[in-house]
Amino acid sequence: MTTLGVGPADAASPVEPGERRRTTPxxxxxxxxxxxxxxxxxxxxxxxxxxxxxxxxxxFFPPPSDWASALxxxxxxxxxxxxxxxxxxxxxxxxxxxxxxxxxxxxxxxxSARTDRALQPTLEYARAMPPAAVxxxxxxxxxxxxxxxxxVVTSAAIWSILLNTRSGVRQLNxxxxxxxxxxxxxxxxxxxxVTFPALLPSIFLGVRVAAPVALVITLLVEILTQVxxxxxxxxxxxxxxxxxxxxxxxxxxxxxxxxVNALVSMLQxxxxxxxxxx
Amino acid sequence: MTVERSADVSSAALGTQPxxxxxxxxxxxxxxxxxAGPRRxxxxxxFDLHEGEFVAILGRSGSGKTTLLRVLGGLVDPTPESVVTFxxxxxxxxxQDVVFVFQNYAASLLPWRTVHNNVALGLEGKVPVAVKRxxxxxxxxxxxxxxxxxxxxxxxxxGMQQRVQLARSLAMRPRGLLMDEPFGSLDAxxxxxxxxxxxxxxxxxxATIAFVTHDIDEAVFLSDRxxxxxxxxxxxxxxxxxxxxxxxxxxxxxxxxxFLRLRRQVYDAIVETGD
Ligand SMILES: Nc1ncnc2c1ncn2[C@@H]1O[C@H](COP(=O)(O)OP(=O)(O)OP(=O)(O)O)[C@@H](O)[C@H]1O
Ligand SMILES: [Mg+2]
Numbered sequence: 001m002t003t004l005g006v007g008p009a010d011a012a013s014p015v016e017p018g019e020r021r022r023t024t025p026x027x028x029x030x031x032x033x034x035x036x037x038x039x040x041x042x043x044x045x046x047x048x049x050x051x052x053x054x055x056x057x058x059x060f061f062p063p064p065s066d067w068a069s070a071l072x073x074x075x076x077x078x079x080x081x082x083x084x085x086x087x088x089x090x091x092x093x094x095x096x097x098x099x100x101x102x103x104x105x106x107x108x109x110x111x112s113a114r115t116d117r118a119l120q121p122t123l124e125y126a127r128a129m130p131p132a133a134v135x136x137x138x139x140x141x142x143x144x145x146x147x148x149x150x151x152v153v154t155s156a157a158i159w160s161i162l163l164n165t166r167s168g169v170r171q172l173n174x175x176x177x178x179x180x181x182x183x184x185x186x187x188x189x190x191x192x193x194v195t196f197p198a199l200l201p202s203i204f205l206g207v208r209v210a211a212p213v214a215l216v217i218t219l220l221v222e223i224l225t226q227v228x229x230x231x232x233x234x235x236x237x238x239x240x241x242x243x244x245x246x247x248x249x250x251x252x253x254x255x256x257x258x259x260v261n262a263l264v265s266m267l268q269x270x271x272x273x274x275x276x277x278x
Numbered sequence: 279m280t281v282e283r284s285a286d287v288s289s290a291a292l293g294t295q296p297x298x299x300x301x302x303x304x305x306x307x308x309x310x311x312x313x314a315g316p317r318r319x320x321x322x323x324x325f326d327l328h329e330g331e332f333v334a335i336l337g338r339s340g341s342g343k344t345t346l347l348r349v350l351g352g353l354v355d356p357t358p359e360s361v362v363t364f365x366x367x368x369x370x371x372x373x374q375d376v377v378f379v380f381q382n383y384a385a386s387l388l389p390w391r392t393v394h395n396n397v398a399l400g401l402e403g404k405v406p407v408a409v410k411r412x413x414x415x416x417x418x419x420x421x422x423x424x425x426x427x428x429x430x431x432x433x434x435x436x437g438m439q440q441r442v443q444l445a446r447s448l449a450m451r452p453r454g455l456l457m458d459e460p461f462g463s464l465d466a467x468x469x470x471x472x473x474x475x476x477x478x479x480x481x482x483x484x485a486t487i488a489f490v491t492h493d494i495d496e497a498v499f500l501s502d503r504x505x506x507x508x509x510x511x512x513x514x515x516x517x518x519x520x521x522x523x524x525x526x527x528x529x530x531x532x533x534x535x536x537f538l539r540l541r542r543q544v545y546d547a548i549v550e551t552g553d
Binding site for chain 1: 377389400402432
């Protein structure tokens, strides 16, 4: 599970305000947000030594070259691609739904001190709910379906976005809105031209944390429920003692997590391009 | 800089004939909530602003200057019995043709918009694109910032940022400007140069201006009339006409005996109200 660790480790680390500065190449157009590939060196070294040390005969620790051929077999049998597609779609739908809902709810909660105070305990409670505990309820209500998967992913990924948006709203300077009113901007125009852009950095702080969470939960719900996807394949290979295949799938999922991280970072840097470097 | 409404403006600015009333404030009171419940901040304020007049509002810190200006700008609701009108219409929300200029220029500019696009904010979708462009370059030229149009506000000095805010207001072609200590946090040199620019804007546009300040010299130098707020709840404790010749000059005007006399008078008014 080493490679999958990329996701949760990042999600667990608190996002400090300083984080913004690091991912803001405001002074140049450098795509400094892409993690340098040499950071993958330890993984490569690890896999290479595994390859050298591993005995062909051990069923539990097959060498990485076996993983590759197992993946190829899987791909030839026409199982891998649809599974990968199902996983990516679930992940994307879940993340997008979490972003939209999280932003809207965060706005609604943060906009009034009263609702904010009233909902605080509920939010803390809901956030602490482990996604694995949500799965049985979700399957009960929605069955073993793609919708169920998306709902579980959304419910896990929404929190960092909602809470970041909420605290973003609370930090907005009221002068910004009085200015907009004084310039005769309508209500909708104020949301579109002032509130939303002002909150984008907060929203993206949340999305950055939510993206790896969404991926991990996508795989988790697939492993737990066996509904389509790479996670379901991982669970199957473990059940069938197809360890080479299992390791291969885990490696692929990890690489996808890296890619997602890089993409979100790039998007964030793009959004923050013209912001003050503070 | 092009001159707008010059015909009716010059007569108003010269102040020879009786001017029409731009803004009316009758029995205006304001209650604001504190922890101990609502507190009366302004009590029974009465005054008029005349078309094209420059009125300075002075008073000690916390006397209610900002609150009064916010009432005129429709950002704070006065008590129901208050009568506040701008250009003949009751103020409910920010009045058309009146723009508020904030002391906190940094918070009033949108950091993700260029200077040009900040100035565009109030015009977007309201005037044709060509008109919008022309007005933006014109108002940026007025404050001497046409060269910085493509920059972001946070790349500008404080004085420049305040000029951007002024340009954004001017681009709206306002008939009224409500300015809350706009030069309060600027150094003396920048302040003087912005005062000169504001004076020119006032003369060329004939806008009605209410200007809150802590600075007695600034109030006397710029205004046609000074209102001194005092009391709890605050009322207008003094009203001092300023009849210095225009255009005014940073050195020559400030050496006039009349300037020194007014300065003294305003100072005494503020000190006396404090006792
Ligand atoms: N939103 C508010 N809620 C409650 N009380 C307020 C609010 N805003 C201002 N006040 C109170 O109203 C009074 C007048 O405040 P105001 O800001 O108008 O004073 P000011 O004359 O502009 O002061 P300064 O010169 O320091 O800017 C103060 O006692 C202040 O505590
Ligand atoms: Mg004030």
